[in-house]
Amino acid sequence: xxxxEVAEYDTSAIVSTWQEIGYSxxxxxxxxxxxxxxxxxxxxxxxxMIENDRDSMKEQIVDIYESFSKLLKAFGKPESELNxxxxxxxxxxxxxxxxxxxxxxxxxxQASHQHIVDKFENxxxxxxxxxxxxxxxxxxxxxxxxxxxxxxxxx
Numbered sequence: 001x002x003x004x005e006v007a008e009y010d011t012s013a014i015v016s017t018w019q020e021i022g023y024s025x026x027x028x029x030x031x032x033x034x035x036x037x038x039x040x041x042x043x044x045x046x047x048x049m050i051e052n053d054r055d056s057m058k059e060q061i062v063d064i065y066e067s068f069s070k071l072l073k074a075f076g077k078p079e080s081e082l083n084x085x086x087x088x089x090x091x092x093x094x095x096x097x098x099x100x101x102x103x104x105x106x107x108x109x110q111a112s113h114q115h116i117v118d119k120f121e122n123x124x125x126x127x128x129x130x131x132x133x134x135x136x137x138x139x140x141x142x143x144x145x146x147x148x149x150x151x152x153x154x155x
Contacts, residue, residue, distance in 0.1 A: 057095040061102055068106045075113060085109070 014035070018028045065082075072082050085105050089098055110117075131138075 054095060057099050061095070061099055064099075064102050064106050068102070068109070071106075071109065071113075075116070 015028070018031055023031060065086075068085075069079065069082055072079070086102060089101050093101070
């Protein structure tokens with residue numbers, strides 16, 4: 001049902017019901033005001049919901065972009081590479097399209113570099129085990145205490 005159809009919705013059944021109940025003209029006008037308030041609240045509630053959806057999509061796009069940028073930086077790649085990867089995105093695109101593009105490109109990049117991350121995680125695990133053997137507490141292990149997408153370059 002389109003918005004035009006909703007605007008043209010036949011309310012004669014409502015008026016008929018009011019008359020069957022025995023509402024006076026003044027009472028019917030009061031009921032019409034109540035109905036208008038319900039309709040306006042429903043529209044406002046729906047508008048808030050879709051605006052939240054829109055804002056959530058924008059946040060997801062920004063979050064993925066930042067994660068993508070951080071991951072590229074961890075691999076020693078310049079910011080310009082992210083712009084090249086996402087060059088197919090433009091301001092004309094709808095949010096759903098942008099979200100799908102950036103998400104698929106990020107997932108694709110992650111998958112193609114997962115073997116490097118796996119090697120690093122394995123190395124991290126081995127080092128942690130060696131620290132454990134040496135009975136060195138996690139807080140005394142320096143920068144190697146946590147695994148994050150910091151720097152996977154060979155440098």
